[in-house]
Amino acid sequence: MHFRNSFSILDEHRRTIVLLANYRDSNRCAETLNSLFSQAARPDLLSVSIFDQVYPHERRCMDVYCANVGESTCRRAQVVRRTDMLDAAAATGPTLARHETERGIDLNIDTFALSIDSHLVFTSHWDMELKRQWDGLANPRAILTTYPKSTEHQFNVAKIFTDWIGLGKFTRFCIFVFWGVDLMGLSSSGTTSVMCYARIETDDADAMVQFSATAEMFFIWTPRRIAQFAGGFNFGTAAAALAVRNDPLTPFLFHGEEYSKAARLFTHGYDTYAPTVDIVYHWYESRPVIWERDWPERYVVSQRSKRRVRAMLGLPTSSNDWDPTNVSQFGLGKVRSFDAFVAFSGIDPRGPKLEPENSQQFDSCKYHRHGP
Template sequence: MSSVQAFSKIHDHQTITEICTDFYSLIKDKLYPWDKKYLQNMPERREDSSIFVSMASYRDENCLPTLLGAYSNSANPKLLNFGITQQNCVENCKSGVLEGGEIEDVEADEDCYEEFCKGEWGEACKDGRVRVLKVDESGSLGPYFARYLGSKLWSGEQYYMQIDSHMTFAPSWDATSVKMLNDAPSEKPVITTYPPPHTTKFKGKGTRICDPLFAPSDIESQIVRLGGSAAYDGKGGGLPRVAPFVAAGYFVAHSGFLKEVPFDPFLPWIFMGEEISMSARLWTAGYDLFSPNQDVTGHIYIRRHKPKFWEVFQRTYHSKGGGHNSIQLKIIDRIKYTLKYPEAARHLIREQTILTAIEEYGMGEERPLEDYMEMVGLDMVGKKVTEAKWCHDGVPPPIHWYDDIRDLY
């Protein structure tokens, strides 16, 4: 049993504060020391055109079709390396919330990894090019933490890609992604967007995410969310265009970012907030974000009544005084602190434990956070958004960091 799974079994009928405190204590004592050593002794990055694809799956019936689609549409399957964080239920399983709020008993989840390895691409599993970390659903700590775990399955591949487990793929999606990355006019580029719906015919010229908003829901604590992606109104082709944000469901980068902008092990149970956090961290570390100029993946966006990680929280922890929403409201202050929300200043955060090792997983040192906020139009004090017209127009932002490439567009 892993430390995280042990935590979920031992701590029963606690308050949200006690669960939060005990989690951070466990991670600080067990995982954090390992993570520090790992970051100092990471696998040597290869220059062999290999691609690592991190895919987190939570009880997802689309996991296997996603894997099969990725390989069958790959330009060079032997260069593909998948790291799957598979979070499944294996016994006493429940459905997601159905019509009328009902929850039913269901069969155990399909083992996506095992089924894939039995098929025509099984050689990739035997060769170690498809790797898996299996987590019982009771040990699931949300999508961001699953992506943290998935990043540790990387084994030196040249390129790093992150996708969701409910995706479709255009022919040669992998080679096209790498080409766009190499075409981007930056030494440290990231190609990223919300892919179009899975019904797409892959004839589009790429999409971009331009419009953020401060979440109006009380349970999201005014965290910055990203609006939907949109096409470039007939523009496209040529070079990938500068973008303001990273989308968690599709991005590709040179794998060196894993050392410079490591995933944060102190962000459990987070759903909203990971994208604005990664966007700002990457940009301040000197990475430039770009929208793809060609659609290469599709995404299944509507998954009603399917199991969600937050539904198992209450069943697992039997907490007093609230469920997933309550603990997320505490932990999201870690993200808000790094983004300089005034209400999340250090002296205003009640649970100081959530700031453990924050300096090691915060903003970069290449560019100031203030420049990023100006570029994307975010006022963290007034909670106001100024439209990033440059993004809609498909041109570089009007700040000095992009003066050298302005004439390319």
């Protein structure tokens, strides 16, 4: 892998495939595509692989996007690598959907893969910023990932002002350090979101680790090494996305899948990092969800999925009724041990659920870890 110390926008040539799973969210999904392409410095280097889960009477993401911006602008034939659809009634959650988007990756074409939620807003030249940060790590196994801030933080008054008068990031940083500026309380400029909290989700024998909301940490110069992973925003090589794929055999699993993916990445030798600046913002709002129908029956299935995850991590389960299909394909790697991941992350998956509930049961925010 060749890392670039510096590059101009016009000299950049490495392609990124964007993996997007959409569950009955086509309007926001279309807005996400518009933001993705319009804010990119090199939209010509982007392709998308979309997996729509919609009811027959609902429109698909790309169709809404192209209707909004026009067929000539949406460039459907040029940007769509793969687009598949599943009736929402048959949808089984994020792991299958994300696995299906990965089918669009072509290692002969794609250098990078960006997996995202269907409801994001991108910052200007986000594509160059992700590549710049990834290159700066000089680590071919680096994954940039975080839970993005809310779109409420998108319009940063201080940034707009300092950009308008020609001040760069360093000057803006100095203003916040020495003046303590907080213009009208509308922004948390100078901070970045870092995943460093987690908790045991339930008090049963098949409990999952759930990653909690991010901590806002003050300006960091280089991506911070973390132990966590966000399914809805992660950027690394296309080869990494295929080496450690989402497990499609965990239907109706919603929280434990990110802990499992973090552990699998770590044990396969990959390292996760928090970006230094906000790359995207997230629409946190009410939307259709997979548990909107038949949840009593689906809950039983989800419990078996939790047992599959625990078994593949080497954790005890309440029964052996989980699906053993392709365990080696979606299990732990052999580069580093799961015990090493537990030690590095500071998260004990065998721990109890705390009462009263504590989303910061496991807290690594005060550490800047340099892992094994």
